[in-house]
Amino acid sequence: MIVPDTPDTTGQPTLPSPFSNYTLDAAFDEMLGTDGRPRPHYQELYHRLLEMPAETLYQRQQAANTAFLNQGITFTVYGDDEGTERIWPYDLLPRIITGGEWETIERGLTQRITALNLFLKDLYHDGRILSDRVVPRWLVYSCKHFRREMHGVHVPHDIYVAVDGTDLVRLPDGRFAVLEDNLRVPSGVSYMLANRQVMKRTFPSLFGSYGVRPIDHYGQALLGTLLSLAPAGRPEPVIALLTPGVYNSAYFEHAFLARQMGIELVEGRDLLVHDNIVHMRTTGGLKRIDVIYRRIDDDYLDPLAFQRDSTLGVPGLLNAYRAGNVALANAIGTGVADDKAIYAYVPAIIRYYLGEEAILPNVETHLLSDETSRKYTLEHLEELVIKAVGESGGYGMLIGPYSTSSQREEFRQQIIANPRNYIAQPTLAFSRAPCIIDNQIEPRHVDLRPFVLFGEHVTIVPGGLTRVALKRGSLVVNSSQGGGSKDTWVLVGTTNVMNSEA
Amino acid sequence: MLSRVAESLYWMSRYLERAEHTARLIDVHLNQMLDQTGGDENLRWQRLLRSLRTSLPAGEIDAYSITRLLTFDETNTSSIVSGIAAARENARQVRERISSEMWEQLNRLFLQVKQASMERIWHAEPHKFLNSVKEGIYLFQGITDATMSHSEGWHFIRVGRFLERTTATAVLLDTHFSVFLTEQSEYDNEPLDYLSWVELLRSCASFEAYCKVYTAAIRPAHIAEFLLLNAETPRSIRFSCAMMQNALQAISKATSTRNTGRAERLVGRLRAALDYDQIEEILSGNMHEYLENIQRQCALIHSGIYQAYIAYPIEVALTSRGAAQG
Numbered sequence A: 001m002i003v004p005d006t007p008d009t010t011g012q013p014t015l016p017s018p019f020s021n022y023t024l025d026a027a028f029d030e031m032l033g034t035d036g037r038p039r040p041h042y043q044e045l046y047h048r049l050l051e052m053p054a055e056t057l058y059q060r061q062q063a064a065n066t067a068f069l070n071q072g073i074t075f076t077v078y079g080d081d082e083g084t085e086r087i088w089p090y091d092l093l094p095r096i097i098t099g100g101e102w103e104t105i106e107r108g109l110t111q112r113i114t115a116l117n118l119f120l121k122d123l124y125h126d127g128r129i130l131s132d133r134v135v136p137r138w139l140v141y142s143c144k145h146f147r148r149e150m151h152g153v154h155v156p157h158d159i160y161v162a163v164d165g166t167d168l169v170r171l172p173d174g175r176f177a178v179l180e181d182n183l184r185v186p187s188g189v190s191y192m193l194a195n196r197q198v199m200k201r202t203f204p205s206l207f208g209s210y211g212v213r214p215i216d217h218y219g220q221a222l223l224g225t226l227l228s229l230a231p232a233g234r235p236e237p238v239i240a241l242l243t244p245g246v247y248n249s250a251y252f253e254h255a256f257l258a259r260q261m262g263i264e265l266v267e268g269r270d271l272l273v274h275d276n277i278v279h280m281r282t283t284g285g286l287k288r289i290d291v292i293y294r295r296i297d298d299d300y301l302d303p304l305a306f307q308r309d310s311t312l313g314v315p316g317l318l319n320a321y322r323a324g325n326v327a328l329a330n331a332i333g334t335g336v337a338d339d340k341a342i343y344a345y346v347p348a349i350i351r352y353y354l355g356e357e358a359i360l361p362n363v364e365t366h367l368l369s370d371e372t373s374r375k376y377t378l379e380h381l382e383e384l385v386i387k388a389v390g391e392s393g394g395y396g397m398l399i400g401p402y403s404t405s406s407q408r409e410e411f412r413q414q415i416i417a418n419p420r421n422y423i424a425q426p427t428l429a430f431s432r433a434p435c436i437i438d439n440q441i442e443p444r445h446v447d448l449r450p451f452v453l454f455g456e457h458v459t460i461v462p463g464g465l466t467r468v469a470l471k472r473g474s475l476v477v478n479s480s481q482g483g484g485s486k487d488t489w490v491l492v493g494t495t496n497v498m499n500s501e502a
Numbered sequence B: 001m002l003s004r005v006a007e008s009l010y011w012m013s014r015y016l017e018r019a020e021h022t023a024r025l026i027d028v029h030l031n032q033m034l035d036q037t038g039g040d041e042n043l044r045w046q047r048l049l050r051s052l053r054t055s056l057p058a059g060e061i062d063a064y065s066i067t068r069l070l071t072f073d074e075t076n077t078s079s080i081v082s083g084i085a086a087a088r089e090n091a092r093q094v095r096e097r098i099s100s101e102m103w104e105q106l107n108r109l110f111l112q113v114k115q116a117s118m119e120r121i122w123h124a125e126p127h128k129f130l131n132s133v134k135e136g137i138y139l140f141q142g143i144t145d146a147t148m149s150h151s152e153g154w155h156f157i158r159v160g161r162f163l164e165r166t167t168a169t170a171v172l173l174d175t176h177f178s179v180f181l182t183e184q185s186e187y188d189n190e191p192l193d194y195l196s197w198v199e200l201l202r203s204c205a206s207f208e209a210y211c212k213v214y215t216a217a218i219r220p221a222h223i224a225e226f227l228l229l230n231a232e233t234p235r236s237i238r239f240s241c242a243m244m245q246n247a248l249q250a251i252s253k254a255t256s257t258r259n260t261g262r263a264e265r266l267v268g269r270l271r272a273a274l275d276y277d278q279i280e281e282i283l284s285g286n287m288h289e290y291l292e293n294i295q296r297q298c299a300l301i302h303s304g305i306y307q308a309y310i311a312y313p314i315e316v317a318l319t320s321r322g323a324a325q326g
Helices: A040-051 A054-070 A099-123 A137-141 A189-202 A204-209 A218-227 A251-261 A317-322 A334-338 A346-354 A371-379 A405-417 B003-035 B041-051 B063-071 B080-093 B100-115 B118-123 B126-147 B152-180 B184-188 B194-203 B207-214 B220-229 B237-254 B262-276 B279-284 B287-310 B314-318
Strands: A074-077 A084-087 A090-097 A163-165 A167-170 A176-180 A239-243 A264-267 A271-274 A277-282 A285-288 A291-294 A327-329 A384-388 A397-399 A422-426 A432-437 A440-449 A451-454 A458-460 A465-469 A483-490
Touching: A040 A090, A040 A204, A054 A084, A054 A090, A054 A189, A054 B100, A090 A099, A090 A189, A090 A432, A090 A440, A099 A163, A099 A176, A099 A334, A099 A346, A099 A451, A099 A458, A189 A204, A189 A218, A189 A251, A189 A465, A189 A483, A218 A239, A218 A251, A218 A291, A218 A451, A218 A458, A239 A251, A251 A264, A271 A317, A271 B314, A277 A317, A277 B003, A285 B314, A371 A405, A397 A405, A405 A422, A432 A465, A432 A483, B003 B041, B003 B063, B003 B080, B003 B126, B003 B152, B003 B194, B003 B287, B041 B063, B041 B152, B063 B080, B063 B118, B063 B126, B080 B100, B100 B126, B118 B126, B126 B152, B152 B194, B152 B220, B152 B237, B152 B287, B194 B207, B194 B220, B207 B220, B220 B237, B220 B279, B237 B262, B237 B287, B262 B287, B279 B287
Parallel strands: A090 A483, A239 A264, A239 A291, A291 A327
Antiparallel strands: A074 A084, A163 A451, A167 A176, A167 A440, A271 A277, A277 A285, A384 A397, A384 A422, A432 A440, A440 A465, A451 A458, A465 A483
16 A cells, blocks of 8 residues: 655755654645645644754654553554554654644544434434435445444434544645544544643643644543433432453553543443343342443444344343443444445435535445446556445555556456445545654644543544555555544644645 | 453563563573582472473473573463463453553553574673563552552452562472472471572562572471561561452452452452461471462462452343443
């Protein structure tokens, strides 16, 4: 997945060290304007880096790596070596977003999650949007994450998605667009928080000189959101985070969040359901649980209702849920709304429920169930990105320009066999931000995952997880595929980078 | 507290205590070997293995291979590296229940042991490495006491530590006394194998403490009394047992809804015996049986803890005790 990095360097000023390898291309550059000069909100960082001896930069990166290793901030990679723990590469340089840009993102995400929750409620009750033929009925019912068990089930306050992580990318024209929604069990928020802690330790003075909006209250906000879901008549609700266990790739995050919120971290084997009440097994006997922040996929949640051989879940949980004795965040069956084929309809969904245009645009998406699109796609596989609709984490994806002919052939067969299962998108040159690569500073592609909480009101902590494709030219930012991450700074104030660009 | 969490904390602590004990025993033994010329070196290694409840390996027995077996051999579940890895794995399972400082120290210790290699430590002086393991574990215990709330979980950590210490010390004493005391008369006189008795005291990190009570006059009877019945030295069986009882009482208080029964009664009985038994009687009776009984009691206390707090049957919890409607 290496981009033929042949930027047009003619007429581009050569930058001083440590930026001598820094080149601009068609993608939006977070730090430099098209004239090669730093954008206003990056100036301070830029000048600090010019003055900083290479030695210091190196030392700080080392210090940051040690901090991550000693804290055991690791993730697990599936596939190659069962259960290998690795540090997620952390890049020292912050990704900076102006207050004005953030304001747009915040409004756009609030609009989006509001509409998607209305959509889910509608789907699992009256299905108006289907009768009105805004979203095709067959598309919804053929989605593998649609759960018919949820039909007619009342969920607390009609909140299906309480915790959401939406992936944004910045297009060459500088606008942010939504690349995908993650409405099931989005992860990464602990890295956002850990990155900030490490940043404050390694670059205290730089951090202090920028007015960066704090994000540390995420744990509190999440707890508040979960509390708001508690069943009525439970004045002091007990909340637990349900994890698949230490071998899950995001276990670190589960433990981290449970600690931040001061709630119990439980596994399926700690819980049991009796008379439709969920209990956990404690040293003092059984204790009732009211809200479960579950980090287990629907499929594994309850062996009596879903996958029968799952040992991660809790037998009887679905019935307790339907009886209204326990709340789940997120609800069961939210995956239907982040299906990548449904994604193409989100602007229409927003229009349908809210009567508004989407503030954050979608990326152009073709459903391959459509014959014309399919024909076009099959002829242009080497230009497009193909994604399986129900996958996440960068699995089940073909990036046309960097694929081999045998990979393309494999996808061609799969598309023909099951067109509903695939979508096609243009290969996007999403924006690049400066990163430390071998003691020099070079641009790498980044995306942004802000974390949205939907309880009594919508809360979005100002920031998110900026993921970096550390391989030169690569567009894949997933931790499981060689990506890294950065701290994300949202600045106080509302100067907009687009407007202030000289 | 979740039963599973209590279980992990208990085992984390037991494994660390075991690793620390093993490191100290090897360290003392290697050091002692420098002074002990002659005699059967092989036999001494066998004794060490016996006091660590490790079976004799096939093949050559020499300082290098035994040290490797007890230190770095990952296939040996009682090696130091296995113990620390198991402790860390348990801690990892309950990371949100221990302080970040504890986790960082344990993780650091794990990485340090993982990165060390037998070849390197053997040439660089094994003492340095073994000492750093001990210190790493002491540091962890200090961090635990200083940063973790002294509530239920902390008490489970203490139960694990002192139960392990009681058992391990009983095994060590048993091995030593059965080998070195064949004749009754030797109890009160200067023993023939002076160095071995010093080794025993050092193996319990108690040489200096012993000298303060009995002076440097090494008498097996005094040593037995000190390591079994002394109420103040943190390595004696009586002291460990008292700590274990304190912790179990605190746990039963914290989980007040339930009748804990067995484990507490067993530990109370063991402690009372150690409080009132006379060393002369123990020595004139069957020392081996006495020590074996202590090990048996520890095993019973362990299963008592499981019955009361960890693996209780659900039916019982739902009916007689009633679910705590939180």
